[in-house]
Amino acid sequence: NAGVTQTPKFRILKIGQSMTLQCTQDMNHNYMYWYRQDPGMGLKLIYYSVGAGITDKGEVPNGYNVSRSTTEDFPLRLELAAPSQTSVYFCASSSRRRLNTGELFFGEGSRLTVL
Amino acid sequence: DQQVKQNSPSLSVQEGRISILNCDYTNSMFDYFLWYKKYPAEGPTFLISISSIKDKNEDGRFTVLNKSAKHLSLHIVPSQPGDSAVYFCAASPGANAGNMLTFGGGTRLMVKP
Numbered sequence A: 001n002a003g004v005t006q007t008p009k010f011r012i013l014k015i016g017q018s019m020t021l022q023c024t025q026d027m028n029h030n031y032m033y034w035y036r037q038d039p040g041m042g043l044k045l046i047y048y049s050v051g052a053g054i055t056d057k058g059e060v061p062n063g064y065n066v067s068r069s070t071t072e073d074f075p076l077r078l079e080l081a082a083p084s085q086t087s088v089y090f091c092a093s094s095s096r097r098r099l100n101t102g103e104l105f106f107g108e109g110s111r112l113t114v115l
Numbered sequence B: 001d002q003q004v005k006q007n008s009p010s011l012s013v014q015e016g017r018i019s020i021l022n023c024d025y026t027n028s029m030f031d032y033f034l035w036y037k038k039y040p041a042e043g044p045t046f047l048i049s050i051s052s053i054k055d056k057n058e059d060g061r062f063t064v065l066n067k068s069a070k071h072l073s074l075h076i077v078p079s080q081p082g083d084s085a086v087y088f089c090a091a092s093p094g095a096n097a098g099n100m101l102t103f104g105g106g107t108r109l110m111v112k113p
Helices: none
Strands: A002-005 A008-011 A019-025 A033-035 A044-051 A054-057 A064-066 A076-078 A089-094 A109-113 B010-014 B019-025 B032-038 B044-050 B056-059 B062-068 B071-076 B084-090 B107-112
Touching: A002 A089, A019 A033, A019 A089, A019 A109, A044 A064, B010 B019, B019 B032, B019 B084, B019 B107, B032 B062, B044 B056, B044 B062, B044 B071, B071 B084
Parallel strands: A008 A109, B010 B107
Antiparallel strands: A002 A019, A019 A076, A033 A044, A033 A089, A044 A054, A064 A076, A089 A109, B019 B071, B032 B044, B032 B084, B056 B062, B062 B071, B084 B107
16 A cells, blocks of 8 residues: 655756646545655645545645645646745645544655755 | 743653653634654654543543633643653644644653653
């Protein structure tokens, strides 16, 4: 059981480049999330989805886009990379039952550096 | 403005002793609290949770206390070297808690053999 899988694990981008962080889960979870973690800071929610075709903004959505065409996949798109987007990105998922307890299942993270 | 604060960035404890990690919050709408544990190069994993109407929740060596206003703590007894990790406190306004998590900045726990 792979859980939540993120790719790539590491990436260096130049300012202005675009890229997509991939996230897939095999637990049939309806709820999926993208967080970013800056050094010394807590995780901040970028976007989340409550099911295929439905997405919503979190606390820090600017500069990012998401889509949810299937239950399994929740890619995060950076259109014009900026140094402020240098961070570690975590994808997470949850089931309806787990949602009420706040228990999320996280991927291993994707470290992005924008130079 | 950080609504969930973990004021100790790091904590060092001897193996076998108690580890106490603290968490303060400012938003009175929070009524559900969680602790996540994170090892290097891994994602956070859920550890334990508590609702505001309870003052204690235990799970093996881990206990979360909610006895003071806008303050909770995680106790690990006895501490083991494998507990060395970063611990994040998180809070939620309750319903659909997972959609509304606010995380603290984390405390790095080091348990020395």
